[in-house]
Amino acid sequence: MKRFRWQNIYLALVFLVLYIPIFYLIFYSFSQGHNMNHFSGFTWAHYQELFQDQRMIEIVLDTLLVALLSSLLATIIGLLGALVIHRVKKPMWKNTLLSLNNILMVSPDVIIGASFLIFFTFLGFKLGFGSVLLSHIAFSIPIVVLMVLPKLNEMNTSLVDAARDLGATQPQVFSRVVLPYIAPGIFAGFFMAFTYSLDDFAVTFFVTGNGFETLAVEIYARARQGISLEINALSALMFLFSLVLVAGYYVLNQYNSSKKGRKRRMEANHNR
Amino acid sequence: MKRAHGFYSVPYVLWLALFVIAPLVLIVYQSFFNISGQFTFDNYKLYLSSGTYLRMTLNSVWYALLITALTLLISYPTAYWLSQTKHKQLWLLLIILPTWINLLLKAYAFIGIFSQGGSVNRFLQFFGFGAHQLLFTNTSFILVAAYIEIPFMILPIFNAIDELKPSLLNASKDLGATNWQTFSKVVFPLTLDGVKAGVQAVFIPSLSLFMLTRLIGGNKVITLGTAIEEHFLVTQNWGMGSTIGVVLIIAMIAIMFLTGERKKRGR
Numbered sequence: 001m002k003r004f005r006w007q008n009i010y011l012a013l014v015f016l017v018l019y020i021p022i023f024y025l026i027f028y029s030f031s032q033g034h035n036m037n038h039f040s041g042f043t044w045a046h047y048q049e050l051f052q053d054q055r056m057i058e059i060v061l062d063t064l065l066v067a068l069l070s071s072l073l074a075t076i077i078g079l080l081g082a083l084v085i086h087r088v089k090k091p092m093w094k095n096t097l098l099s100l101n102n103i104l105m106v107s108p109d110v111i112i113g114a115s116f117l118i119f120f121t122f123l124g125f126k127l128g129f130g131s132v133l134l135s136h137i138a139f140s141i142p143i144v145v146l147m148v149l150p151k152l153n154e155m156n157t158s159l160v161d162a163a164r165d166l167g168a169t170q171p172q173v174f175s176r177v178v179l180p181y182i183a184p185g186i187f188a189g190f191f192m193a194f195t196y197s198l199d200d201f202a203v204t205f206f207v208t209g210n211g212f213e214t215l216a217v218e219i220y221a222r223a224r225q226g227i228s229l230e231i232n233a234l235s236a237l238m239f240l241f242s243l244v245l246v247a248g249y250y251v252l253n254q255y256n257s258s259k260k261g262r263k264r265r266m267e268a269n270h271n272r
Numbered sequence: 273m274k275r276a277h278g279f280y281s282v283p284y285v286l287w288l289a290l291f292v293i294a295p296l297v298l299i300v301y302q303s304f305f306n307i308s309g310q311f312t313f314d315n316y317k318l319y320l321s322s323g324t325y326l327r328m329t330l331n332s333v334w335y336a337l338l339i340t341a342l343t344l345l346i347s348y349p350t351a352y353w354l355s356q357t358k359h360k361q362l363w364l365l366l367i368i369l370p371t372w373i374n375l376l377l378k379a380y381a382f383i384g385i386f387s388q389g390g391s392v393n394r395f396l397q398f399f400g401f402g403a404h405q406l407l408f409t410n411t412s413f414i415l416v417a418a419y420i421e422i423p424f425m426i427l428p429i430f431n432a433i434d435e436l437k438p439s440l441l442n443a444s445k446d447l448g449a450t451n452w453q454t455f456s457k458v459v460f461p462l463t464l465d466g467v468k469a470g471v472q473a474v475f476i477p478s479l480s481l482f483m484l485t486r487l488i489g490g491n492k493v494i495t496l497g498t499a500i501e502e503h504f505l506v507t508q509n510w511g512m513g514s515t516i517g518v519v520l521i522i523a524m525i526a527i528m529f530l531t532g533e534r535k536k537r538g539r
Contacts, residue, residue, distance in 0.1 A: 007356070008353075008398070009526075010350070010353060011350060011353055011354065011357070011363075014346065014350045014422075015366065017419070018370050018419075018422065018423075019370065019384060020368065020385075021378055021381035021385060022370060022378070022381065023530045024381055024384065024385055024391070025377065025380070025381045025384070028384065028416055035384070035389075036383075036384030036385075036390065037384075037388075037389035038389075039388065067361050067499060076283075077283045077284055077287055078284075080280050080281065080283055080284050081284035081287070083280060083281075084280070084284050084285070086293055099528075100288055100292055100293070101288075101292075102528070103292050103296070104291070104292060105472075105473075106473075106476050106524055106527065106528055107476070107521075107524060108476050108477060108479055108480030108497060108520055108524065109477060109497070110480040110482060110496075110497040110500045110501060110517070110520070111299070111517050111520055111524070112295075113316060113478070113504075114299060114500055114504050114510075114513060114514065114517055115295030115296060115298060115299040115517070116295055117504065118295065118298045118299055118302050118510065118514070119290075119291075119294055119295045119298055133325055134291075138287065138291035139293075141284075141287055141291075145368075153304055160476055170459075171515075183538075186318040193366070195372055196372050198374060198419070199371055199372070199374060199375050199377055201374070201375055202480065202482065202483065202497070202501075204482075205501075205505075206501075206504065206505070208365050211436075212478075212484060215374060215376075216374050216375065216376045219374065219376040219377060219380060220376050220487075221381065223376065224486070224487065227380075227383065229386060231377070231380060233488055234377075235373065235374075235377045235381075236473075238372075238373060238374070238377070239373060241371040242289060242369055242373065243369070245372070246365050246369055246372075249365065250362055250365055251360070256516075267441040
């Protein structure tokens with residue numbers, strides 16, 4: 001009992017540390033002052049300022065668009081990649097593919113950014129929305145593969161064999177047996193890809209050129225000039241947005257697992 | 273059958289060729305050119321002969337080690353105890369949630385928290401320690417980097433612990449192992465892959481966090497990443513930047529080799 005309480009205190013501390021900076025930002029977004037040192041009266045002024053900042057709104061929308069598009073495309077290509085790697089049976093080839101896949105996972109952001117910059121310049125590709133989107137897709141693919149592959153590996157091959165024996169075609173086996181089984185991995189991969197894209201600064205910073213900006217690049221530029229509480233207001237809104245997303249993800253997960261639970265219970269009853 | 277295999281592998285293989293192999297080849301290629309576009313080995317000669325570059329590299333590795341160690345120290349117990357809670361998936365989501373807040377916003381928050389009149393300093397003053405210069409120090413760089421990396425360490429470790437079969441733990445306890453023995457002989461070895469994945473996910477980015485060295489470290493800590501960014505985007509010396517990049521890639525390969533999955537023996 002005592003050990004149990006120590007654990008909870010530790011966990012509470014970790015959560016506190018993780019969330020204090022975020023709430024600190026949000027708290028001062030309501031302050032009338034101009035810095036994050038003293039709270040001087042409640043105001044919505046920074047939010048009004050934010051909503052009138054046409055440039056900032058555009059940047060936010062661009063950032064979300066890049067995140068959504070890149071994570072969707074990365075999920076599709078990553079899923080295909082996981083299937084390819086899963087299919088390869090020779091250990092040597094499998095390991096080679098996995099190592100290649102992991103290169104961008106372990107590559108430092110600056111290496112990805114710098115090498116992509118050389119790559120785009122070499123091809124004469126114009127820096128901007130296209131180069132940022134392609135880069136985000138590229139660095140999100142390996143995480144999707146890594147989220148889907150374990151699900152494929154743990155899937156019992158007799159499931160697939162059974163489906164084939166019962167006359168299912170290749171597409172049917174995939175959509176009715178394989179896909180539902182690995183769906184949690186795909187969702188996890190998608191959300192990780194989305195996270196990567198939203199969180200990325202360094203790669204974007206290298207390949208963005210002059211015309212296109214994401215939120216991170218803009219915040220970097222502003223933070224170097226000092227504190228402006230408009231950014232605090234922005235972070236409060238982004239936090240709310242994340243909460244909504246996470247709540248949605250959680251509900252979806254619960255729904256999936258309860259469905260599975262119900263099925264398992266039914267099977268148990270059946271066996272009895 | 274064979275044809276279907278070939279068809280769906282096209283996008284992935286294309287990605288491997290264009291965005292994994294080509295950029296790597298190009299950065300190595302670029303490292304042999306000087307600022308006026310002539311082929312040369314000078315970049316490597318300069319790197320290896322100048323104490324500044326070598327010291328910077330060692331410094332960067334040292335800071336990355338400190339950040340990784342601190343992150344691991346905080347993350348393992350968190351992941352372990354988190355996996356024992358009710359609603360653990362919800363708690364895990366709450367750990368991941370801060371990673372959805374942009375890294376730059378978090379760095380920006382610390383500019384406020386660590387500033388001269390910020391809350392940490394007011395806290396110190398309250399207990400009679402007086403105000404300190406916190407922002408733009410090496411310590412603040414390590415703390416903020418660790419703060420940002422913690423979720424990326426917790427996630428793989430949590431997954432590894434979560435995949436443990438409870439029957440293994442029960443077996444260990446049935447056979448008379450104490451809690452500590454169960455942890456050190458069963459849980460930790462079986463979750464080592466998660467730890468390695470976490471170390472990979474934290475150590476390598478820590479070598480390249482140039483925005484933190486600029487915003488939080490006040491340019492006192494120069495990491496490999498800072499040097500590359502400087503060469504590419506400020507001085508426009510892509511050749512030297514690529515050379516440092518190649519060094520960073522070698523460091524990355526070393527880390528992958530050290531933490532990669534070893535071939536499982538036996539059976």
